[in-house]
Amino acid sequence: MATPAKVTKTEGKNNHDAADEQADKEQQEAIEQIDEVQNEIDRLNEQASEEILKVEQKYNKLRQPFFKKRSDLIAKIPNFWVTAFVNHPQVSALLTEDDEEALQFLTKVEVQEFDDIKSGYTINFCFDSNPYFDNEVISKEFHLNDTGEPSSKSTTIKWKEGKDLTKKPTAAQKGKKRSHDDQESFFCWFSDHADAGADELGEVIKDDIWPNPLQYYLASEIDEETGAGDEDDLDEENLDGEEEEEEDFDDEDGAEDDDGDGEEEG
Known part of the structure; x- marks a missing residue:
């Protein structure tokens, strides 16, 4: 009987290396194929974005x-x-009493998105003649350039003498502040361009208030109605509870009288 040929260590190592090389090759091919599929997905995503943008432009x-x-x-x-x-929780927190007085002359707010939508928008505040400033319209614009870098600019407010709400308040004015003494005026927002890409007030006005301002105008009335209903419910619950207590008390008195009569008969 023939003796099987012995496999040398060198041959075994070569076979193992060949297997590893084949595995690496297959893995590399899989990666290249995944990359090709991913490119197709990205192409479809880009196409979808373009079509979604057209729909948004149409309905805008x-x-x-x-x-x-x-x-x-x-x-x-x-x-x-x-x-x-004032009824919006986030905006209300930014308003001083002086701001509220000035905003009573605000007659119109409008958000105008740029034609291509994706490059920015403008928020316009229209005012009646007022004792604070001469502007009829104060605007703030938000832009995204071709590289996606955000920026903003705004109308310079022409304050009347002694009426600039953005200046640090005097000691007399500090007593009128709703919260802490150093609270800035709402109107400081117009000249704040430090971080246009994360302008929370601009986003709240554009995406929350502007789509449906009526819900916030009516918010106080709704709260009052809801509060009144809650009070009525509480009154009814208290009344029911008192009636139940009275009934229990009467039952207990009746039971005691019955027991007492029984003892006397005995």
Whole structure:
């Protein structure tokens, strides 16, 4: 019987290296194929973004007549916008008493997205003649350049003498502050361009208040109605509880009387 040929250590090592090389080759091919598939996914995502943008542009134009009609109707309601701002929890926290007085002359707020939508938007604040500044319109614009770098710019507010709310308040004015003494005026926001990419107030106005300002104008009335209902419910619950206690008390008295009569009979 023939003796099997012995495999040398060198041959075994070579076979193992060949297997590793084959595995590496297959792994590299898989990576290249994954990359090709990923490129197709990215291409579809880009195509979807372009189509979504076209839809947004289409409906943004369709909404404009309704925004105008809404603004015309809002103009008939005194203090609509200042009420909406005061009722909004985030915006209200930024308002001093002086700001609220100045915003009572605010007649119109509008958000105008740029035609391509993705490059930015403008927020316009329209005012009646007032004792604080000469501007009829104060605007703040937000831009994204071709590289995606955000920036902002705004109208310079022409304050009347002694009425600049953005200056540090005097000792007399500090007593009128709603919260802490160093709270900045709402109007400081117009000149704040430090971080245009994370402008929370601009985003709140554009994405929360502007789509449906009526819900915030009515918020105080809704809260009052809800609060009244809660009080009525509590009163009813208390009344029911008192009636139940009285019934229990009567039952206990009756039971005691029965026991007492029984003892006397005995």
